[in-house]
Amino acid sequence: MQKTESYMRALRCRECGREYPLTATHVCEFDFGPLEVVYDYDLIQRRLTRAALASRPQTMWRYRELLPVVDEPTVGLQVGFTPLIKADRLARRLGIRELWIKNDAVNYPSLSFKDRVVSVALSRSRELGFDTVACASTGNLANSVAANAASAGLRAYVFIPSDLEQGKILNSLIYGARVIGIRGHYDEVNRLCAEIAGKFGWAFVNVNMRPYYAEGSKSMAFEIVEQLGWQVPKHTVVCMASGSLLTKIRKGYEEFLKLGLAPETEHRIHGAQATGCSPISTAHKAGLDFFKPVKPDTIAKSLAIGTPADGFYALKAIKETGGAAEDVTDDEIREGMRLLAECEGIFAETAGGVTVGVAKKLIAAGVIPAEDSAVLCITGNGLKTLDAVTGCVGQPREIKPSLREFEALVANEETVTA
Numbered sequence: 001m002q003k004t005e006s007y008m009r010a011l012r013c014r015e016c017g018r019e020y021p022l023t024a025t026h027v028c029e030f031d032f033g034p035l036e037v038v039y040d041y042d043l044i045q046r047r048l049t050r051a052a053l054a055s056r057p058q059t060m061w062r063y064r065e066l067l068p069v070v071d072e073p074t075v076g077l078q079v080g081f082t083p084l085i086k087a088d089r090l091a092r093r094l095g096i097r098e099l100w101i102k103n104d105a106v107n108y109p110s111l112s113f114k115d116r117v118v119s120v121a122l123s124r125s126r127e128l129g130f131d132t133v134a135c136a137s138t139g140n141l142a143n144s145v146a147a148n149a150a151s152a153g154l155r156a157y158v159f160i161p162s163d164l165e166q167g168k169i170l171n172s173l174i175y176g177a178r179v180i181g182i183r184g185h186y187d188e189v190n191r192l193c194a195e196i197a198g199k200f201g202w203a204f205v206n207v208n209m210r211p212y213y214a215e216g217s218k219s220m221a222f223e224i225v226e227q228l229g230w231q232v233p234k235h236t237v238v239c240m241a242s243g244s245l246l247t248k249i250r251k252g253y254e255e256f257l258k259l260g261l262a263p264e265t266e267h268r269i270h271g272a273q274a275t276g277c278s279p280i281s282t283a284h285k286a287g288l289d290f291f292k293p294v295k296p297d298t299i300a301k302s303l304a305i306g307t308p309a310d311g312f313y314a315l316k317a318i319k320e321t322g323g324a325a326e327d328v329t330d331d332e333i334r335e336g337m338r339l340l341a342e343c344e345g346i347f348a349e350t351a352g353g354v355t356v357g358v359a360k361k362l363i364a365a366g367v368i369p370a371e372d373s374a375v376l377c378i379t380g381n382g383l384k385t386l387d388a389v390t391g392c393v394g395q396p397r398e399i400k401p402s403l404r405e406f407e408a409l410v411a412n413e414e415t416v417t418a
């Protein structure tokens with residue numbers, strides 16, 4: 001990899017274009033627009049070539065020039081380069097010619113796509129001299145901050161709604177993070193964290209560090225393009241909470257096109273939400289540019305953000321790429337989880353059920369044409385949301401330790417299925 005060199009130039013307001021120095025700050029002082037990292041693409045184009053990539057380790061950091069750190073990264077060095085799986089059996093079930101699963105349910109170390117954003121945020125936090133990191137989370141972010149902070153020797157405070165799945169709570173506590181359960185929904189957690197961030201001098205990965213943090217999501221897009229043999233897929237289905245991942249998948253594709261790493265092609269980005277928390281898909285379906293905040297009520301707790309910070313930009317990205325947005329009920333989410341598990345052997349969390357359920361709907365409606373190819377972004381692991389499917393997947397059949405009983409069971413099964 002190239003020697004230490006910064007490819008970042010500034011932070012820039014997405015609304016008015018004013019530029020800011022590369023510090024821990026996230027909103028424009030003039031119009032409160034979100035700040036975004038600006039890069040020197042001419043320099044990057046000379047360094048980030050297919051030839052250079054060939055000899056780099058298979059982690060998200062192989063695209064280091066397009067990730068917002070100045071020095072070599074120090075946290076989450078093993079994150080990313082998750083499998084891209086050709087899902088032929090699921091493709092047949094959903095009625096599409098070709099389907100791929102980008103499987104971040106097995107991301108290292110905390111089994112969700114959040115390891116990508118956290119690895120960037122904590123590496124950058126260290127560069128800026130912070131010793132305490134924090135986040136407002138719907139669960140997976142807390143897990144990832146807790147795990148990555150532990151391995152980096154950073155102090156971590158994670159703030160979550162107190163009614164999260166047991167699996168998500170335990171997966172933060174085990175690492176020794178200070179876990180604060182807030183009696184309220186995510187949007188209230190987030191509001192409190194904005195106040196805390198202003199008062200305590202901590203690096204809040206998705207508050208004052210958000211411009212850097214969010215860039216980590218682009219690595220999912222980079223990997224998809226490289227793993228498809230340097231092609232941007234025609235259709236990508238992405239589930240949405242704040243809408244940040246979706247906007248950054250698009251940015252990732254467009255950076256690779258701009259750098260000449262893949263040929264120009266049409267690439268539609270489709271957004272997926274749970275009906276019980278669907279401010280973005282509802283706005284898109286109504287043809288609106290702005291969403292109306294909602295109070296979440298869904299089993300897809302990782303996506304339960306009623307006031308999505310990047311909702312406006314996600315709507316824009318969906319519209320500008322010619323994509324669609326859809327949402328699915330809790331039952332359809334469970335069905336999506338089962339379909340993915342039964343067809344491909346992948347146990348995704350509820351958010352994955354949202355992505356599969358929405359893909360099924362879009363294919364059935366012809367919005368994603370049957371003769372096309374699509375990539376589904378699977379973002380989290382089912383072992384963390386066992387509560388969601390408990391009681392819906394049948395029970396083991398119990399017998400005595402007797403061959404006769406087993407033979408009777410099989411014989412009975414044969415007559416049932418015959």
Ligand SMILES: *Cc1c(COP(=O)(O)O)cnc(C)c1O
Pocket residue numbers: 112113114140141239240241242243244245246302303349351352379380
């Ligand atoms: C956080 C999260 C997302 C998407 O988050 P955005 O806020 O839209 O970037 C998707 N899936 C899972 C499992 C998540 O934890």
Ligand SMILES: [Zn+2]
Pocket residue numbers: 013014015016017018028029030031032033
């Ligand atoms: Zn501005």
